[in-house]
Amino acid sequence: MSWRKEQRRAERGYHHGNLKEALLQAALGLIAEKGAAGFTFADAARMAGVSAAAPYRHFRDRDELLSSIAQRGFEQFEARLSAAWDDGRPDTVTAFERVGKAYLTFAREEPAFYNAMFESGVPVDANPALQAASERAFNIIRAAAERLAALTPPGTPRPPAMMMALHIWSMAHGVASLFSRGDAARRKLPMSPDELLEAEVLIYLRGLGFPTDRRPAARGAEPPPVPPEAPSGSGVPPGGPWGKPK
Amino acid sequence: MSWRKEQRRAERGYHHGNLKEALLQAALGLIAEKGAAGFTFADAARMAGVSAAAPYRHFRDRDELLSSIAQRGFEQFEARLSAAWDDGRPDTVTAFERVGKAYLTFAREEPAFYNAMFESGVPVDANPALQAASERAFNIIRAAAERLAALTPPGTPRPPAMMMALHIWSMAHGVASLFSRGDAARRKLPMSPDELLEAEVLIYLRGLGFPTDRRPAARGAEPPPVPPEAPSGSGVPPGGPWGKPK
DNA sequence: CTGCTCATGTAAAGGTCGTTCACATGAGCT
DNA sequence: AGCTCATGTGAACGACCTTTACATGAGCAG
Known part of the structure; x- marks a missing residue:
């Protein structure tokens, strides 16, 4: 049941070493997944392998x-x-x-x-x-x-x-x-x-x-630009910026 | 302590009568105050004077x-x-x-x-x-x-x-x-x-x-517009849409 | 090396939420 | 009068946020 937590602890010892950074990375991943609203502090702590209270040593809330x-x-x-x-x-x-x-x-x-x-x-x-x-x-x-x-x-x-x-x-x-x-x-x-x-x-x-x-x-008053490799590649297609009108 | 709840009940009886609408209004107010993230189902229920479980009769979640x-x-x-x-x-x-x-x-x-x-x-x-x-x-x-x-x-x-x-x-x-x-x-x-x-x-x-x-x-091909009351009030100021350039 | 200190982590507990479930109430119909 | 079903209640569960008292151990002084 708790072997995972124990193992984690064995891996890293009592002190995490870089928890602040780990929390930021974890949060980033969680926000990307579920949005800022769905992200939870507890989840980030879990993902970093620490207790739910640990993050409070690095962030006020x-x-x-x-x-x-x-x-x-x-x-x-x-x-x-x-x-x-x-x-x-x-x-x-x-x-x-x-x-x-x-x-x-x-x-x-x-x-x-x-x-x-x-x-x-x-x-x-x-x-x-x-x-x-x-x-x-x-x-x-x-x-x-x-x-x-x-x-x-x-x-x-x-x-x-x-x-x-x-x-x-x-x-x-x-x-x-x-x-x-x-x-x-x-x-x-x-x-x-x-x-x-x-x-x-x-x-x-x-x-x-x-x-x-x-x-x-x-x-304009601008100095002449470096000649681009692709002669008009980034220019505007004929007929306007949206392509040819019907 | 609970006289408030009792009074509410006395006022409206066991059944609210228009809870769905009351919840929507309450939620609207709460969201305006604290944003959609800060709004809570429980708060809306409280504001409508019903228990926290009542809203589930009107909204799945x-x-x-x-x-x-x-x-x-x-x-x-x-x-x-x-x-x-x-x-x-x-x-x-x-x-x-x-x-x-x-x-x-x-x-x-x-x-x-x-x-x-x-x-x-x-x-x-x-x-x-x-x-x-x-x-x-x-x-x-x-x-x-x-x-x-x-x-x-x-x-x-x-x-x-x-x-x-x-x-x-x-x-x-x-x-x-x-x-x-x-x-x-x-x-x-x-x-x-x-x-x-x-x-x-x-x-x-x-x-x-x-x-x-x-x-x-x-x-254009448009029929002539109704003559507006304010002759050029909504027109564009001279010098361009942003006023006079320096 | 010894021992102290303090940053860093833990466990436990209180409060709020969302949600579900069994049960209570009473409005409206027969 | 009695039944029924929509509607509301209270209690309970698990998750979360946050605080508090306590534990650990890294780094430094002597």
Whole structure:
């Protein structure tokens, strides 16, 4: 009956050695499986092979664990977005679209983090460290928007970068939470979430005056981009961002 | 100690008379207060003045109550969107924008419903009635998009209405869940969620080729709109949807 | 090496929930 | 008046969250 517990103990001794980390990993797995609501502190403890009270040596309560995961999530999120943005290389629009894709990829590949970050009900503004991490992640989008705003073709009014950033964020989050995760992904769509978001962003950018069917770099103030390997692979298909209309 | 319970009983007798409805109302209040995750079946029962076991005569389990609320939410949601759309009166673009506003208004004024519908983890596709209600609500947006798509100015390719509808939905949901509710609303924004969404949709529509700084009706195939009372009140401010750029 | 200390883990217990079951009540029909 | 069945009750079970008093042993001082 309890041989398992005894064995565990024999394996690791009375002290776990790295319980905090083990709990975080266990929680991550459980959240990915059953969602932040279904995750239980007791389960995480069991999975780490310790008693139900042990976690309280490392987290004030269940919410603090959740909050820690959310914070870690924002940090990884920032890293991913940052890598995707790559400081706007090879050109601003390409990099910008890459950021959008990275957003969805993160939501899809790290459902546990995304869940903890945006769907767990953790009050972001209650924990300063969490809030800071969240803002650092958003700042990537904001910085990208800033660079993009600076490229508005002459003759068109320049949109506020902050507004653009919020718009892009809302599109990405909207697509991610409605169509790109869990059961929501089962809604029958005419196109993939990635394509949906890409088209949405392109149409939006066009609405701001960006020429989206060709690289805008040549006519802006931007230095000429590195010639891409795939000549027009990431361009917009003819007929508009959504393919050919019937 | 128990005089309260006795008094309750004296007031209403052994049978409650309308427990199902009372439970739904109680749950709605609790969800609005503490979120769908914090809401408990036992609390709802207490609030209705019955024992913890009574609710099981009306709902298979806690999830079914939540699911019922979500369904009711979608029904009210549909009604609101439908009223806002008003079959495209006085003209398609105006009505379309009104739908966007109605979306946010619903999210703000009915946080409990919105929460149950989109943030409670209720699997929409598990309950046919719920799924149907959800689809009916979405169909309002879809129908509006269809009418709008039919108005694309000559010379511009016509976007698929379904795609438009999904785009609009994702924008509205993104803005609503990121900026328009609960603690999330505390993020410091340069503009209100309503304005943010309105600008976003307008830029998007412009990206599709719609002239958004004036009523597009005159040049489309649409019959001339009823002359509005406020001549250009709902039009777009000069300089673009976001006001004057610096 | 000895012995102390304190971070880390355990067991036990109290409170809340969700859920089930046998039983009680009484509204409405015959 | 009596029956029946929908509706509500109380008790009980197991799971969870959290606290408290106690146990263990790693690391350090002497």
